Amino acid sequence: MYKGRKIITGLILFVGLAAIPFFYNSGKTSVKPEPNIDTPAIQQLAEKQCVEPREFMKANHMQLLNDWRDSAVRDGSRIYVNSQGKQFTISLQNTCMHCHSNKAEFCDKCHTYANVKPYCWNCHIAPKENKT
Amino acid sequence: MSKTPKPDELSKVDYTPPKTGWMDTPAEFKQGMWCYGSKPKNLETLEFPNPRQWSPADEDWKLPENWQEILLNGLKERLDKYRSFKVFMDICVRCGACADKCHFFIGSGDPKNMPVLRAELLRSVYRGNFTTAGKILGKLAGARKLTYSVLKEWWYYFFQCTECRRCSVFCPYGIDTAEITMMARELLNLLGLNTDWISGPAANCYMKGNHLGLEPHTIVGNLEYMLDDIETITGIKIKPSFNRKGAEILFVTPSGDLFADPGTYTAMGYLMLFHELGLDYTWSTYASEGGNFGFFTSNELAKRLNSKIYAEAKRLGVKWILGGECGHMWRVLNQYMDMWNGPADFLLVPKSPVTGTVFENAKSTKMVHIAEFTADLIKHGKLKLDPKRNDHLKVTFHDSCNTARGMGIFEEPRYIIKNVCNHFYEMDEHTIREKTFCCGSGSGLNAGENMELRMRGGLPRANAVKDVVEKYGVNMLANICAIDRAALPAILDYWVPGTGCTGVHELVANALVMKGEKERTTNLRGEPLNGMEGQE
Amino acid sequence: MNAILSLIAVIALILIALLGVKTANLHSLFGIAVPYAAMAIFLIGVISRVLKWGRSPVPFCIPTTCGQQKSLPWIKQSKLDNPSTTSGVIGRMLLEVLLFRSLFSNTAFELRNGPKVAYGSTRWLWLGGLAFHWSFLVVLIRHLRLFTEPVPACLSSLEVLDGFLQIGAPGLLLSGVVLLLAVTYLFLRRVLIPEVRYISLAADYFPLFLILSIALSGIIMRYFTKVDIVGVKALTLGLVSFNAVIPEGISVVFYIHLFLVSALLAYIPFSKIMHLGGVLLSPTRNMPNNSRMERHINPWNYPVHVHTYEEYENDFREKMKSAGIPVEKE
Numbered sequence: 001m002y003k004g005r006k007i008i009t010g011l012i013l014f015v016g017l018a019a020i021p022f023f024y025n026s027g028k029t030s031v032k033p034e035p036n037i038d039t040p041a042i043q044q045l046a047e048k049q050c051v052e053p054r055e056f057m058k059a060n061h062m063q064l065l066n067d068w069r070d071s072a073v074r075d076g077s078r079i080y081v082n083s084q085g086k087q088f089t090i091s092l093q094n095t096c097m098h099c100h101s102n103k104a105e106f107c108d109k110c111h112t113y114a115n116v117k118p119y120c121w122n123c124h125i126a127p128k129e130n131k132t
Numbered sequence: 133m134s135k136t137p138k139p140d141e142l143s144k145v146d147y148t149p150p151k152t153g154w155m156d157t158p159a160e161f162k163q164g165m166w167c168y169g170s171k172p173k174n175l176e177t178l179e180f181p182n183p184r185q186w187s188p189a190d191e192d193w194k195l196p197e198n199w200q201e202i203l204l205n206g207l208k209e210r211l212d213k214y215r216s217f218k219v220f221m222d223i224c225v226r227c228g229a230c231a232d233k234c235h236f237f238i239g240s241g242d243p244k245n246m247p248v249l250r251a252e253l254l255r256s257v258y259r260g261n262f263t264t265a266g267k268i269l270g271k272l273a274g275a276r277k278l279t280y281s282v283l284k285e286w287w288y289y290f291f292q293c294t295e296c297r298r299c300s301v302f303c304p305y306g307i308d309t310a311e312i313t314m315m316a317r318e319l320l321n322l323l324g325l326n327t328d329w330i331s332g333p334a335a336n337c338y339m340k341g342n343h344l345g346l347e348p349h350t351i352v353g354n355l356e357y358m359l360d361d362i363e364t365i366t367g368i369k370i371k372p373s374f375n376r377k378g379a380e381i382l383f384v385t386p387s388g389d390l391f392a393d394p395g396t397y398t399a400m401g402y403l404m405l406f407h408e409l410g411l412d413y414t415w416s417t418y419a420s421e422g423g424n425f426g427f428f429t430s431n432e433l434a435k436r437l438n439s440k441i442y443a444e445a446k447r448l449g450v451k452w453i454l455g456g457e458c459g460h461m462w463r464v465l466n467q468y469m470d471m472w473n474g475p476a477d478f479l480l481v482p483k484s485p486v487t488g489t490v491f492e493n494a495k496s497t498k499m500v501h502i503a504e505f506t507a508d509l510i511k512h513g514k515l516k517l518d519p520k521r522n523d524h525l526k527v528t529f530h531d532s533c534n535t536a537r538g539m540g541i542f543e544e545p546r547y548i549i550k551n552v553c554n555h556f557y558e559m560d561e562h563t564i565r566e567k568t569f570c571c572g573s574g575s576g577l578n579a580g581e582n583m584e585l586r587m588r589g590g591l592p593r594a595n596a597v598k599d600v601v602e603k604y605g606v607n608m609l610a611n612i613c614a615i616d617r618a619a620l621p622a623i624l625d626y627w628v629p630g631t632g633c634t635g636v637h638e639l640v641a642n643a644l645v646m647k648g649e650k651e652r653t654t655n656l657r658g659e660p661l662n663g664m665e666g667q668e
Numbered sequence: 669m670n671a672i673l674s675l676i677a678v679i680a681l682i683l684i685a686l687l688g689v690k691t692a693n694l695h696s697l698f699g700i701a702v703p704y705a706a707m708a709i710f711l712i713g714v715i716s717r718v719l720k721w722g723r724s725p726v727p728f729c730i731p732t733t734c735g736q737q738k739s740l741p742w743i744k745q746s747k748l749d750n751p752s753t754t755s756g757v758i759g760r761m762l763l764e765v766l767l768f769r770s771l772f773s774n775t776a777f778e779l780r781n782g783p784k785v786a787y788g789s790t791r792w793l794w795l796g797g798l799a800f801h802w803s804f805l806v807v808l809i810r811h812l813r814l815f816t817e818p819v820p821a822c823l824s825s826l827e828v829l830d831g832f833l834q835i836g837a838p839g840l841l842l843s844g845v846v847l848l849l850a851v852t853y854l855f856l857r858r859v860l861i862p863e864v865r866y867i868s869l870a871a872d873y874f875p876l877f878l879i880l881s882i883a884l885s886g887i888i889m890r891y892f893t894k895v896d897i898v899g900v901k902a903l904t905l906g907l908v909s910f911n912a913v914i915p916e917g918i919s920v921v922f923y924i925h926l927f928l929v930s931a932l933l934a935y936i937p938f939s940k941i942m943h944l945g946g947v948l949l950s951p952t953r954n955m956p957n958n959s960r961m962e963r964h965i966n967p968w969n970y971p972v973h974v975h976t977y978e979e980y981e982n983d984f985r986e987k988m989k990s991a992g993i994p995v996e997k998e
Contacts, residue, residue: 001726001964010948011715018711021815025909030817032902032915059894062837114897115813115824119834143783149866179973213968215724216951222721223946226872228857228864229770229793232777238785248867265871265938272673274869300732304764304771304797305943306952308732338975339983348984349991374993417993418980432972439974447977467730467959471966493739493752497960504739511742538730540737540750540957547743562775562787566734566749592777595785 033113036105041098051080051088051095062118065092092124103127136164136583139627143591145241154249155256155276159285161189164584166288167327167577174335175324178433182324188287195323200278204261206319211262216311221258223305224248230299230309235569236292239588244289247299247309253285254316287325290316292585294574295428295460296533301566313575318430326429330576334425337437341420342387348374348417354390355415358400365658367650370407372415375448379414380485382445385456385502386423386614389635395617397656398457398635405506405637408646409486409514413454419444422461423614427468428576435472438464441499442473452482453499457635459574459613462501463538470497487512503544503612506640510551516645521652522553524662525608527639528600529558530593530620531568532613540566545612545636552643557604563596573619586619587626594627601628608632610639671859674873678881678928685927689920698923699903700912706930713937718945727966729959732952738961752958761954765947768794768801793857800850804879806830806843807886814904836891844887851880875941878932885925895919 042048050057052064068090071077078090089095100106103126111118136142150157172183184194196202211218230247232238237245244250252274259266259275266275276282295310320326333343340347346354352374363369373379385402389395406413419440426433445453455465470476479498482491489508491500509515529549535541542565549556563569572589600606609620609631620633642655654660688694735746751757763769771794778786810827813819831839855876858868889895899915900922906912936942948954981988981995988995 001729001967002722003726004722007718007722007949011718014714014945015711018707021812021908022910024816025905028817028909029911030905030909032898058896066837110898112819113817114901115819115827116838116897117824117828118837139783143779145779147779147863149862154866212724213727215721215726215949216730218724219721219946219949219951222717223940223943223950225940225943226864226867226869227771227793227797228861228867229774231863231867233775238777238779243863243866246863246867252867263938272670272870274871297732300952301734302770302774304768305947306732306764306770306950308730308952311730311952339980341980347987348993349987352991352993374991375988376994417984417988418977436972436974439972440977443974443977465960466957468728470959470963471728471969475963489740491739492961493737494960496963499960501739507743508740511740537732537734540733540735540746541739542736543743544739560787567773567775591783592785595783599784 030113033109035107035110036102037100039099039101039106041101045099050099051082051086053083056083065096065118065120068092092120097127101127136587136626139587142239142584142587145239147241149243154243154252155271158281159244159288161284161288162584165292165582166585167291167329167579167582170324170326170328170331174328174331175326177335178331178338178429180321180324180326180331180433184324186324188284193284193323193325199283199323202322203278203283203319206322207258207315208262210315210318211258214311214315216308217315220251220307220311221255224251224255224307226252227304229302229304230307233299233302234309235294235296235298235572235589235592236585239572239591240585244285245292247303247307250289250293251307251309251312253282253289254312257282286316287320290320291327291577292589294533294570294572294577294589296570296574297537298533298567298570301537314427314431317428321430327576327579329579330425330428333576334429334433334437337421337425341416341418341440342390343421343423343425344387344391346387346390346420351387351390351415351417351420354396355399355403358396358403361656361658362400362404365652365654365656366404366646368404368407368646368648370403372403372406373413374415374417376414377448379412379448380451381411381413382419382441382448382450382453383413383415383456384419384422384441384453386458386461387421388423388614388618389456390420392618394621394632394634394638394657395614397638397641398617400656401635401637401639401641402456402502404641404644404646405515408644409509411485414448414450416444416448422455422458422465424461424464425576427460427464434464434468438469439473441469442476445476445498446478451480452494453479454482454502454505455499456502457612457614457637459532459534459615461534461614462541463534465497465499466539469499484508486514501539501541501544503541503548503636506637507544507547510548515640517552517640517643518645519552519554519643521642521655521661522639523555524659525553525639526555526557526604526606527553527608527610527634528556528597528606529564530571530597530609530611530616531564531566532611532616533568533570533574535612536566536568541612545610548636548640549610552639555604557600557606559596559600563592569593569596571613571616571619571623573623574615578615578619583622587623590620590623591627593620594623597624597631598628601631606631608634610634610636612636670868670870671873674870674877677870677874678877681878681928681931682881682924685924686920688927689923695914695923698927699914699918700907702930703907703926706933710933710936713934714942714945717937717942718949721946721949725967726951726955727968728951729955729957729964730951731955731957733957737957751956752961753956757954757956761948764953768798771797792853796850796853796857799846800854803843803846803850807847807883810841810843814901815908817901817905838890840891844883844890848880848883848887851876851883855880871940875932875935875939878928878935882925882928882932885921885928889919889921889925893919893921895922 072090080088080090169186175183256276257278265273290313293313297310300308336345337343389399426437476498481495482500569592573586624631733750735749738745738752747756775787776790830841899918902915
C-alpha cells in the first residue's frame with residue numbers, strides 16, 4: 001500500500017499551483033507604468049507642483065483624498081492648507097481633475113497595474129474622456 | 133511492593149509542570165507505576181533477544197554493548213516500514229490539543245503522560261539522528277542523544293500508554309500515540325526490555341494457545357464447571373464440542389473469560405446462547421485465544437500468535453469464524469489479521485444460520501463480532517427474551533478503546549443491552565463512544581505491581597461511572613472487552629465501590645428464555661432474582 | 669528561553685536584510701537571488717520530503733474510527749467519521765483540512781474535589797487555528813496581484829471583499845488584521861498555558877515570530893511607511909517572468925519583508941510546517957475502515973516462525989485424548 005499514484009498526482013498539483021504565476025506571465029513583457037502628467041492644464045502651470053510635493057503625493061495621495069473627503073463631506077470645510085501654507089479648494093473634480101484631466105492615463109494606469117480599486121467614482125462622476 | 137495510596141490521596145493531582153525542561157528531567161521510577169521486567173524463560177520461548185534476569189529498578193539493565201546501534205538501526209528500519217511512524221515523527225506542531233486527553237495524564241499530572249510529550253521522547257532521538265536540523269541545531273531543534281537515561285525514560289513511559297488512541301481522535305492530523313508506542317515497544321524488545329506481564333502471557337499463548345496457559349484438558353475442565361452451573365440454574369445440560377472438524381463455525385474468544393469472574397459469566401452466556409440456537413460450532417484449544425499480547429510487543433509476534441486462528445479454521449474446515457467480546461482482539465482482527473495471515477479464501481462469507489443474514493462487512497476476513505451476530509438475532513426476533521430478569525440492574529455501557537477507535541462498534545452492543553435490560557443509562561457524552569476512556573489497564577498493563585498506575589489511569593473512566601451511579605443509581609458497568617472484565621472490578625472497587633462489571637452476553641443469557649428450562653431463581657452469578665429471594 | 673532564542677533568530681534575519689540592503693547595497697542579492705534560491709529550496713524540499721514519506725508503505729489499514737462502523741443494514745453508519753468508502757474518506761479529509769473538524773471536537777477537563785472530573789467543549793484553539801490558516805491563505809492569494817499582469821478579475825473581487833469595511837486609505841484589509849490577531853493568540857496561548865509552554869520547542873516559536881514579522885512588515889509598508897507599489901510589482905513580475913529587475917526607490921522595508929518570506933519558504937521543508945502535506949498522508953485519517961470487507965496488502969509481509977498445530981498436539985496429545993478432544997494422530 002503505497003498509493004504512489006495519488007502522491008505523484010498531489011505533487012504535480014502542488015508544483016502546478018506554485019507555478020501558476022510563472023506560466024501566467026511567460027512570454028509577456030510588461031512595462032512599469034508611469035503616470036502621465038501631460039495635460040493642457042498642467043502645461044499652462046508656471047510651477048508644475050501639485051498640492052503637495054511629488055514624492056509625498058506618490059506615497060500618500062490616497063490618504064490625502066480620504067482626508068479631503070472627510071473634511072468636505074463630514075465637516076463642510078473646503079479649504080486645504082498645504083505644507084507650504086498655500087490654500088487649495090478641496091474638490092476632487094474641480095481641483096484634482098482640473099489638472100489631471102486624463103484619468104485613464106494618470107489614475108487608472110497604475111491602479112490597474114497594482115490592482116487597486118479606489119471607490120472615488122462610486123459617487124463622483126468620472127471625467128468624460130474615460131467614457132467610451 | 134508499595135501500598136497504593138487511598139483514593140482521596142490519589143485524586144489530589146498536581147498538573148503544574150516541573151521547573152526543569154522535560155529533556156533535563158530524567159524519569160523517576162516510582163513504585164506502583166511500572167511492571168516487572170520480562171523473565172528470561174519467556175523471552176527464550178518467544179525467541180526474543182537478550183533473555184536474562186533483570187529488574188527495571190536495577191542500575192544496570194544488562195544490555196548488549198552496541199545497544200544504541202541496535203536501537204538506531206531498528207528505528208531506521210521501522211521508519212522505512214511504516215508511513216504512519218515516519219509522518220508522525222515529522223508533522224506534530226505541538227498545538228497541545230491532545231495534552232489533556234490521556235487518562236494517565238488526567239490521573240497523574242505527569243507532563244510526560246501528555247501524548248505529545250510521550251511522542252517527543254522518541255521524536256527527539258529521531259531528530260537527533262535522522263534529521264539535518266536536529267544534527268546541526270541539537271536541543272534547539274528539539275533533538276537529543278540516545279543515552280541510557282533516555283532509554284529508561286522510554287521504558288517507563290511507553291509502558292504507561294495503553295495504546296487506546298484517544299489522543300488520535302483529537303489530533304488535527306490524526307497522530308496516533310498508539311502507533312508510536314508500538315514502535316517504541318518493538319525497539320525496546322530488541323534489547324529484551326519487555327514487561328513480564330506481557331511476555332509471560334505471550335509465551336503462554338505461543339506454546340499453549342492462550343495467554344493464561346490453560347492446557348487443553350483444563351479448558352475443557354473449566355468449561356465443564358460452567359456447564360454444571362448452567363444446569364443448576366436452568367436445568368439444561370449443554371454439551372459443546374472442542375476441535376471438531378466439519379463444524380460450520382469456529383468460535384474464538386479471549387481466554388480470560390474461561391478463567392475468572394466476571395468473565396466466566398460471559399462465557400456461560402455464549403454457551404447458553406449457542407445451545408439455544410442449536411449452532412453448529414466448535415471451540416478450539418489450539419486457537420483458544422482471541423486476544424493478542426504479541427500486539428503489545430511487536431508486529432511480528434502479534435502475527436505469530438494471530439496465525440493460529442486462520443490455521444485452525446483451515447484445519448477444522450469450518451465455514452467462518454465468530455469472535456467473542458474483546459477489545460484489542462477486535463482491533464487486531466479488524467485492522468491487522470487479513471494483512472498478516474490472509475487471504476482467508478478457504479472460508480465462506482459469513483452467513484447467520486439462524487437469520488440468513490450475510491455479513492457483507494466481514495466478507496474478506498470472514499470473522500464476525502458476536503455483538504453483530506446477536507444484534508441481528510434480536511432484530512429478527514429469533515430470541516425469546518425476558519428483560520425483567522435484569523430489573524435489579526441499572527446498566528451503563530463502557531465502550532472499549534480498541535473496539536471504539538479501531539473498529540467503531542457502538543450501536544450493536546447498545547441495541548442488545550436495551551433489549552435485554554430495562555434500565556440503561558449513558559455516561560457523560562465526553563467519555564463514551566469515540567471519546568471513551570480506557571480502563572487504564574489495557575495493552576498489557578493489568579498487572580498487580582503497577583496498581584497505582586492502573587488506579588490513576590482508571591480515574592477518568594471510574595469517575596464517569598460514579599457520575600451515573602449518583603445520578604441514576606447505576607450498579608452495573610457493561611462492556612465487550614475481557615481486559616475490562618479483568619481490570620475494571622479492581623478499579624471500580626477503588627473509585628466507585630459497589631458497582632459491578634459484566635460482559636454483554638452475561639446480560640443476554642440472564643434474559644434469555646430457553647426452551648425447556650426450569651423456572652430460574654438466580655442469575656448466572658447465583659444471586660436470587662427479583663421476587664425469588666428465599667426460594668433457593 | 670526557547671521563545672527568546674527564536675525571537676533573536678528572527679531579529680537577526682531582519683538585521684541581515686536591513687544591513688544587506690541599506691548599508692551594503694546588495695539589492696540584487698536580496699531582491700533576486702535570495703527569493704529564487706528560497707523558492708527552489710521550497711519546491712525541491714517539499715517534493716523530496718513528501719516522496720520520502722511516500723517511500724514508506726502503509727502496511728496496515730489503521731483509520732481512527734470516530735463513529736459507528738458499517739455493519740448490519742439497519743444500523744446507521746457514521747459515513748464521515750467512520751468511512752468505509754473512498755468518497756467517505758474524501759469527505760472526512762475535506763472537513764479535516766478545510767474546517768479542522770478534529771479540533772472542533774476539542775474538550776477541556778477540570779479535576780474538582782470529590783474527585784469529580786468535568787469536561788466541556790473548548791473551541792478557542794479551533795477558532796484561532798482556523799482564523800490563522802484562512803487569513804494566511806487569503807493574504808497569500810491577494811499577493812498574486814503582484815505576480816500577475818493583467819490581474820485576473822477574481823483577485824480583484826477577493827480584495828474588494830477583504831476590504832469591504834472601507835476604512836481609511838489604502839483601505840483596511842481584514843485578512844491582515846485577522847492574521848495578526850491569530851498569530852498573536854497562538855503565541856500567547858503557547859506562553860500562557862503551562863502545559864503548552866512546557867512542550868514548546870524553539871521550532872514552535874520561530875515560525876510564529878517569523879510569520880508575525882512578515883505580517884507586521886507588510887502592514888507597515890501598506891499603511892504606514894508606504895512603498896512604491898508600482899516599483900514592487902515591476903520587481904515581482906520580473907521574478908516570475910525570469911526577467912528580474914531592481915527598480916529604483918523601493919523602501920528597505922520591502923526587502924526585509926521579502927527576505928523574511930524567503931526565509932519562511934526555505935524553512936518549510938525542514939520544519940513542522942510540513943504538516944500541510946503530512947495531514948494528507950496521515951493513515952489514521954485517509955483510509956477507509958473497510959479492512960474486514962476488502963483485503964489490504966502489506967508489501968513487506970514476511971513469513972514468521974509459528975507454533976503449529978502439529979507441534980501443539982505433540983505437546984499435549986495424551987492430555988487431549990484423556991479430555992476427549994479429537995486428535996490428528998492417535
